[in-house]
Amino acid sequence: MAVQDPFLSVRHFVAVAQSGSFTVAALALGLTGSALSKSIVRLEARLGVKLLHRTTRRVSLTPEGEAYLASCLQATRVLEEAEQSLASGKQSPSGRVRIDLPAAFGRRHVLPLLLELAGQHPQLDLSVTFNERKVDLIEANIDLVVRIGALDDQGDLVARRLGEQRLIICGAPSYLTRRGVPLTPDELSRHDCIIDWRAGHRHGWLLGNGAGKTQVRDIPVRYEMGDGEAVRAAALAGLGLAQVPTWLVSEQLAAGTLVSVLDDHAGGEMPINLLWARSQHMALKVRVVVDALLLAAQQGGSAFRAG
Structure with missing residues (x-):
């Protein structure tokens, strides 16, 4: 059985948080809105906190969601820098x-x-x-x-x-x-x-x-x-x-x-x-x-x- 990527839902959360819309994020990720929503629910259950406020018109971050998004973005930046520093022979x-x-x-x-x-x-x-x-x-x-x-x-x-x-x-x-x-x-x-x-x-x-x-x-x-x-x-x-x-x-x-x-x-x-x-x-x-x-x-x- 395929192992579930533990960071897949994190990427889904970042996409929703940055776009402010499940619909926009789902289109960008190539997912259905239902699948994206379930992924966020699983992430919130794993973390034990509510990350997003959802209404029929908009999506907004909870205080915990804002802090988690900042941590996710910082982690992404660190990984990007690590990859660049390890890329052999890349001088430009x-x-x-x-x-x-x-x-x-x-x-x-x-x-x-x-x-x-x-x-x-x-x-x-x-x-x-x-x-x-x-x-x-x-x-x-x-x-x-x-x-x-x-x-x-x-x-x-x-x-x-x-x-x-x-x-x-x-x-x-x-x-x-x-x-x-x-x-x-x-x-x-x-x-x-x-x-x-x-x-x-x-x-x-x-x-x-x-x-x-x-x-x-x-x-x-x-x-x-x-x-x-x-x-x-x-x-x-x-x-x-x-x-x-x-x-x-x-x-x-x-x-x-x-x-x-x-x-x-x-x-x-x-x-x-x-x-x-x-x-x-x-x-x-x-x-x-x-x-x-x-x-x-x-x-x-x-x-x-x-x-």
Whole structure:
């Protein structure tokens, strides 16, 4: 009698959890919905926990299911890395690398590097997402992430500095003519301010405190936008003042469609970091991407320089 693969139901669970649908997962696996459902039931019975909430319209993970999915994905990553490290004579990177980037910065400055790298390595597959919120690398099955800003405690992650970005405050000439040019940070209280609204909370502006250091300062918020490009568009439309990185508005500043203000106070800098999960072995496919981004930063690429 054939021995049942003990991990078959695990693969079935991952397929359902990632697709959020028994129907979609069954089609992808070449199973009937009934067979897939029975496989998940057997897995839950073996583990002694409920992994999925099932309704007529949707499937969602229980807290135990979320934890189990993260463990399954991490185990899969370890197995993939082990296979790659044991593949004799394999010197060229191959396989899929999942990378999460900040939206505007990632599209403008990191994506071109990744596309060039993909052209150099035909067996390298890239999955690139753009996100303005912080993601859990292990839970989301992400290999690399670029983050802008100060890092929290990252004990389970490795961080390498790519560079930094400098912030300025600017507005359209039409707005400054209408509302006046602020000469001190205190005068911001009388202005319409446009902020980058992320992760469900407001972000203050980095301003000089007069002692050569910067600090986060609350400002009156008139408009909230979901990413940097939307903030720039609102400023260009004359809706108010915005604090943005110089790389985002360099062309507009040169053209005079945006004008910087409070230059003696608004030069805050934010670090740009590349992060990945800490492990004893890094797959070649990931190492190639890491090395390419670090090399671009070391060579003084404008993308990673404050200016």
